[in-house]
Amino acid sequence: MLENLSFAQRQRLAYIDFSLLFKGSIYRNDLVQRFAVGLSAGTRDFNVYKELAPNNLYYDSQEKRYFQAETFTPIFQHDPKRTLIKLANDISDGFDAIGDTRFPVEAPSSLNVPDIFIVARIVQATLNGKAVLVRYTSLTSGENERELVPHSIVDNGLRWHVRAFDRKSQSFRDFVLTRIHEVRILDDADTFEEAEADHEWQRMIPLQLVPHPHNVKHKAAIEMDYGMVSGLLTIEVRAAMAGYLLRRWNVDCTEDGTLEGHEYQLWLRNRVSLVNTSNLAVAPGYAVAEV
Known part of the structure; x- marks a missing residue:
């Protein structure tokens, strides 16, 4: 029909x-x-x-x-x-x-995408201010049930995750969507579980990106790539997303730009902006410099 x-x-x-x-x-x-x-x-x-x-x-x-x-x-x-x-x-x-018009533009390939029905349940709960009961498999504790209050679905450049209040740990955390097996919508969320209470999500921090001081020979090329003004690109990002974005862009986060390799074309000039920010273990060079 x-x-x-x-x-x-x-x-x-x-x-x-x-x-x-x-x-x-x-x-x-x-x-x-x-x-x-x-x-x-x-x-x-x-x-x-x-x-x-x-x-x-x-x-x-x-x-x-x-x-x-x-x-x-x-x-x-x-x-x-x-x-x-x-x-x-x-x-x-x-x-x-x-089957709308397909344009001759290709996006990067993905190793995996989340189950569309899992995503649908999470989106429903988010739009209606509900908590969800999920079966989640983590790297540390394996498969278990978690009560979450989701508020955002995020593409961190490598995979999709949901930002949610975890009732078990009583904190806001990131949960990889492909590791969620089942979703059941529960009761209404409390005020302290909503996005407004997620301080890492609400806090915006400036990142000052410049051409890498050692790995880039012709810095003008990098300045053109990123639309830098006077050799500087300043962007505002959510604190909760900073680590993911720095990894995605291969930004050297060491104090003096000491990471070697052609993949590191950018250096974070204001490393101090990351103080009191979580999820930085994935930021290139940042965790190493802390040891």
Whole structure:
């Protein structure tokens, strides 16, 4: 039946499917405003969706919106990698699910991408201020259950993780999405578990990046690569993300720029900005200099 529908209607149905999967609910007016269609057309789209997947949603007359049913199974294939990129850029049109135009631009390959249904549950919990019970496999303690209150999904350049309050350790931590096996949405989060209480996440720190003092022969090339002004690029990053970003960009974080190798083309000039910042074990040269 999907094949007999127009491209425009398939896009609207993909949006319904996407919203149910990642948000857990959708108002009819969401569809109307997103695609600038009339109420009657929006109603027809929901009716068509219900014909295709009657067990995917139910209507709550009090809240006047459709909710994801427990028996929900998406009728479109939402590509995990492309969907994560869209979520990271606040794009929720489901357009990738219906074969939109492919441009001749390639992104770096990934060794693995998270399960799209795990991501959907985490996103639902985050949007609705809920805690989740997950089965998580860590490098130190193996598989166990954790109660988390997620507030952000992050691409650290190598893999995706969720930033969340961990009720076991009573602290905000990062959890790799591919290590999560199951997700069950629980109760509402308390104030001290929400993103506003995550000081490492809320605190912004400046990073002053310059061409590496020893590994770069023609510094002008690096200045052009990064749009430096007078040989300096200053960026503001979240303290919780600093270590990941410094590793991703191969920034030498030693005091005097002593790391050798062509991969180290940048040096962190204001190393002092990292004081009282966690997650720096992965920052090139920083942990070594502390020993």
